[in-house]
Amino acid sequence: MADADHFDKLKQSIIDQDEDQVLAAVNAALDDGVEAKAIIDQGLLPGLNVIGEQFECEDIFLPELMQAALAFQAAMVILEPKIKEQGAAGEKKGKIVLGTVKGDLHSIGKNILKLLYETSGFEVWDLGIDVDLFQFVDKAKEVDADIIAMSALLTTTLIGQRDVIEALKDQGQRDNFKVIIGGGATTKEWADTIGADGWAASAYEAVTLSAKLVS
Numbered sequence: 133m134a135d136a137d138h139f140d141k142l143k144q145s146i147i148d149q150d151e152d153q154v155l156a157a158v159n160a161a162l163d164d165g166v167e168a169k170a171i172i173d174q175g176l177l178p179g180l181n182v183i184g185e186q187f188e189c190e191d192i193f194l195p196e197l198m199q200a201a202l203a204f205q206a207a208m209v210i211l212e213p214k215i216k217e218q219g220a221a222g223e224k225k226g227k228i229v230l231g232t233v234k235g236d237l238h239s240i241g242k243n244i245l246k247l248l249y250e251t252s253g254f255e256v257w258d259l260g261i262d263v264d265l266f267q268f269v270d271k272a273k274e275v276d277a278d279i280i281a282m283s284a285l286l287t288t289t290l291i292g293q294r295d296v297i298e299a300l301k302d303q304g305q306r307d308n309f310k311v312i313i314g315g316g317a318t319t320k321e322w323a324d325t326i327g328a329d330g331w332a333a334s335a336y337e338a339v340t341l342s343a344k345l346v347s
């Protein structure tokens with residue numbers, strides 16, 4: 133089967149919120165030699181975007197949204213080890229404290245970013261989701277991080293990114309860390325407004341940006 137047909141099947145399986153179908157499509161694509169990263173970027177994520185649109189238009193509701201997210205995460209259990217196999221060994225490039233901000237439970241983008249950081253030679257402390265501002269600041273100080281990287285998917289939780297930068301300033305720590313932000317709800321303008329050191333639209337760009345910031 134051509135790669136494009138695999139991508140269509142992968143996308144549709146997420147839209148159908150059918151975990152068995154997702155796993156079958158992932159395994160079929162891998163068997164045909166499609167790369168794990170392409171399976172995610174060109175198959176599964178476009179499906180998740182359609183799910184987001186359907187949710188916004190109220191064609192589907194929270195249970196379906198959750199079902200699609202679970203199916204995506206089941207695929208990642210197969211795909212993560214494949215991506216890690218191609219990962220970088222050797223000297224570490226820098227230390228990253230990563231998390232999704234307070235009040236926000238979205239983890240998929242953050243987890244992809246973590247995976248790419250680790251396979252690109254960064255050390256990552258993943259604080260998870262719903263991360264309080266002081267958890268970011270305290271962990272960054274504790275491990276002497278180079279970068280604090282914060283994800284936000286909701287317009288209502290964006291403010292958590294600004295709060296971390298303000299807390300760093302209050303503690304006289306702002307110059308000790310680079311701060312980058314991302315996630316579906318963020319923009320370059322928001323990053324500039326809150327005085328972040330960088331913003332990226334995708335996990336790939338985030339890794340390139342981080343490598344520049346630590347060099």
Ligand code: B12
Pocket residue numbers: 177180181183184185187188194197198201235236237238239240241242244245281282283284285286287288312313314315316317331332333334335336338
């Ligand atoms: C899956 C999903 C869920 C799942 C999340 C499961 C999980 N474990 O993550 C569940 C079902 C839990 C969920 C819940 C909710 N969701 Co939701 N969800 C989505 C959905 C469909 C996909 C999000 C996603 O994972 N995208 C794929 C990833 C890869 O994209 P990403 O996170 O943006 O990450 C990429 C880049 O942004 C970047 N990146 C990410 N983080 C970072 C960090 C840094 C530092 C950098 C540089 C880059 C970077 O790299 C990533 C890879 O390239 C989106 C729609 C959409 N298209 O985004 C809605 C969406 C985000 N959700 C939405 C809503 C409203 C909700 C709920 C409030 C629904 C409800 N009524 O309860 C709750 C909120 C719960 C909470 N408190 O957080 C809205 C948000 C609207 C808004 N603007 O505020 C959206 C946009 C749907 C919509 N169109 O209405 N959701």
